[in-house]
Amino acid sequence: MAATSETAENYKAISAAEFFYKYKEIAGFANPARALYQTIRELVENALDATDAHGILPNIKVTIEKADQIHEYYKITVEDNGIGIPPHIVPEAFGRVLFSSKYVLRQTRGMFGLGVKVAVLYGQMTTGRPVEIITSQPGLRRIYYYKLRIDINKNQPIILERGSWRKNRDWHGTIVSLTIEGDWSRARFRVKDYILRTAVVTPYANIVFMTPEGEIYYYKRAIDKLPSPPKQVKPHPYGVDLELLKRIRETGKYATLYDLLIKSFQSVGDVTARTLISQAGLDPSIDPMKISDKDLLKLVNTMKKYDKYRPPTAQALSPLGPDIIKAGLTRIYEPEFVEATTRKPSAYQGHPFIVEAGIAYGGKVPMSPSDKPNLLRYANKIPLLYDEGSDVITAVIKEDINWDNYLVHLPAPIIVLVHICSTKVPFKGVGKESIADVPEIRKEIKLAISEVARKLRNHLSKKIREEEKKKKIVNLAKYIPEVARALSIIIGEDGLDYNTILDKLAEITATRTGIPKNEVEKVIKNVEIGT
Structure with missing residues (x-):
């Protein structure tokens, strides 16, 4: 059997954009139906993060339009009233895979900075049409427009068009339009369900959703209360590993190992820092850049074994409440x-x-x-x-x-x-x-x-008890009209009449059972007419 060999020409590096271009299924773009759902999801979540995380009550508009009479192309547009995107950041935010503001220790809807860029790539692959962005920030006097593609080989934006104009109203936010190949007939249920479920957890948002058939779903704001926004925090020492510690050392300026621990981690104060360094057998005054990987690993293992830290802070989180x-x-x-x-x-x-x-x-x-x-x-x-x-x-x-x-x-x-x-x-x-x-x-x-x-x-227990009471009153009420008639006959013309006796018996029954008198009277009336 002949042996095979790999030459140097067989080896090459690919960009992040090329990787997700080839393996789009990893990011949820497995087929036209899933891609349509995933694109809407990514755009809506970015819109919500641009609003509620910054103390703005969201107004979100989602529109899906048939973009081609022959092919299954759909134009998806999502508009928000959020903080907008700095104009010089727009090309990178939409045209460079793994470029994001979400790579910090803070709760965000997205985690990887992938979604919208993979949607842009999917649009390029299936329709050849670029992404269009309109954005403006609070306080800026101009609105900015971009039309972009992604250079797959270089993982960088290609700016096809750009422009700006003065505002004629005090608008801020972002409008993103993408045209992709989709399967609306298969995606319809998922997309509608996604919008509804989003409306459940964002009752503080006005959400308008328009389908390709022209159906309009409007979820009106039901509460003006926003979740508390998350704050960026330092990592907790329980989550440290060797590479994280090396990155912290290399990206910061720390005079000593003691300074690095105090300034880079939450739940590490003076006593804890000195204890960790001592247990790792290191010098607290050493320059962190001079510590070997072997000694750094000893420190990592010491930090993981230490069991007296305060729990991680919840300031980075934003629960609904x-x-x-x-x-x-x-x-x-x-x-x-x-x-x-x-x-x-x-x-x-x-x-x-x-x-x-x-x-x-x-x-x-x-x-x-x-x-x-x-x-x-x-x-x-x-x-x-x-x-x-x-x-x-x-x-x-x-x-x-x-x-x-x-x-x-x-x-x-x-x-x-x-x-x-x-x-x-x-x-x-x-x-x-x-x-x-x-x-x-x-x-x-x-x-x-x-x-x-x-x-x-x-x-439910209270409801069952109330139903049991109602059954009792029904059983009692069956006899009240007959008893009232009998008493009115026994008392005779000089006594109380039938209706007065009926009213008294209804009042006594209500008092004894705890059921409102009007409910008792309803049951008696139904008995009288035979229902």
Whole structure:
């Protein structure tokens, strides 16, 4: 058998843009239907991050238009009233893969800075049409326009057109238009469901959505309260590794190892820093740049084993809060019962996280399947629509909660909402649709759901008692008209008449049962007419 050999010409480096051009499926662009959904998702999430994270009540408009009479091309336009993008940043923000403002330790809807750029690449591949951006920032007097492509080989923007004009109104925000190949007939349900689920967790937003058929969905703002914005924080020492420590050393100016630990990590003060350095057998006054990789690794292992840190700060997180969750569920489903809770911050592997849960029951809530309640999953305020079966939230709902204990007998008109926010959500893949089964997170999900489920049980228990009272009054009311007639006959003409006796008996029954008199009278009236 002849041996094969690789020559130097067979080896080459490719850019990040070329990688995602070739492997677009990794970012969720596996087929025209999924690509249409993914593009809308990326643009909407950028629009929301540009508004609510900066204290602006969002006004979001999403439009999908058929862009070609022959091919399945769709023009997707998303407009927001956010802080806009600095004009000199626009080309890089839309034309360079892995260029983003999200590479900091702070909760954001996106994590990788990929989404919109891969959508731009997908548009180039399938329709050949560039992305168009209109943007302006608060305080600026001009509006800026760009038309861009991505140079796949160099991973840099190609500016086809640019321009600016003076504002004739006080507008700020961003409008992005992309034309891609899509399959609206297959994507329709997912896209509509995504917009609805986004509306559930953003009751503080006005959202307008227009379909290719001209259907308009309008979700009117139901609450003026915004979630507290996240703040950028330092890494926690539990999450340190050798490469992170080397990057911190090389990107900062630290006179001593002691300074590096104090200034670069949260939960590390004077005593902790000296303890860590001592346990690692290092000199606190040494120049960090002179420490060998071997000694740095000793310090990393020491930092990971130390067990007296304060927990990671939750300042980097932006939970929704019970008021917003309840307002969102009420806006969409108008339930007879709604409750929500936000758990205290916890941590896994040095990353803070918060679990929130809400329950809506009755009203316009659809009936659930027979094996579990209807489920709304969210991570960092993003609806998760795909891969539900492999998600830890689904596992908790089906395996860890006995719904009969909460008087919920499935199928039932019930929806459970679970939101996980973290600086690092443990997604199972780059598509970010399924959350891994991390024990710390699973425990918090169960506790959050159990807390709101207990309140639902109290509501249902009270409802059952009221229904039992109504049954009693119905049974009693069956005899009241007959008793009233008999008493009126016995008393005779000089006594109380039938209607007066009936009224007295209704009053006594209401007092004894605790049911309002008007309800008793309704039952008596139904008995009299034979219903």
